[in-house]
Amino acid sequence: MSTTQSERLRELLEPLVDSRELDLEEITVTPAGRRRVLRVVVDSDSGVQLDTCAELSREISGKLDATDAMGEGEYVLEVTSPGAERPLTRHSHYVRAVDRLVRFRLTDEAAAETGAQELTARITKVDEDGLDVTVPGVKGRRPTTRRLAFRDIAKARVEIEFNPRSQSTQEAPGVAGTGDAHGPGNA
Template sequence: MSTTQSERLRALLEPVAGKAGLELEDVKVSAAGKRRQLVVVVDAEDGVELDAVAEVSRAISEALDDSDAMGETEYVLEVTSPGTDRPLTEPRHFRRNTGRLVKLHLKERGELIARIMTVDAAGLDLEVPGVKGRKPKPGRADFAEIERARVEVEFNRKADGEDEEAAADDETAEEA
């Protein structure tokens, strides 16, 4: 039974990431001149802090030094967290992005941009933005119909509760 280098690396590094309280999302090995580059992507339910990345990076480096998983060729190790442009492929990815705007490519319906409201075992409950000032409407997408999905970056998104605070300020001003 033959296993690829990525599978061997995943088997070696998954427990290291788990011990640090992180999930191993991806392992990529690529050529970088005469050396190779090993990119290890880790994540956690509430995101990954820089200190956690540094800590797991040291642990991964130790594990690699103690094994022959990378062979004799020099390599550069990069440990990182997923970026905003990473594809959402697992239910946990969608769960971690509840409240965020996503672009979904659906098998039957084509492209849909909507906000994730809740995630269950079968799919997503969505809020589809209204067109031309209309109110948003509810929607649903099952995991089985999602071909691709990514988070849409929002530069001017209001913080949770900001609308309620503005309304309360307006009422207080009217009473004065």
């Protein structure tokens, strides 16, 4: 059975990524003029530092030079993290986004039930079936909590917050929220 280049690259590179206690999120090879771009996306529960990406890039480059995994021709290697506004597509992505503000696009069925296609809320808890979120209060109203099943989410993306509340100023767990629009409500 034949495997794709991405699958061969994953088999080759995953041990290097795992040895740094990172997750290999994505491998893509795209044409760019006469060259190709090999993009390796890594992540962890605590994020990825720039120095870690640079060190991993050197290791991956050495491994690729020692094999023919990229075949003939020039390529550019890019080792990166998913970025600030990453789409959430796996359970682990949602777990890593706890306490983050997320924009959800609901499925047509869920939107018909709630009357809204989109929802922006802060993830407070994730389990195997879905997540608990806190919807920020609007116009002086208190934040509300809500349960979202994974089956009701069509798309989700972390929102950039320029003034997020720091962990030290968040309310105690289980206490009803009186926070502003950026607050998590209850944890």
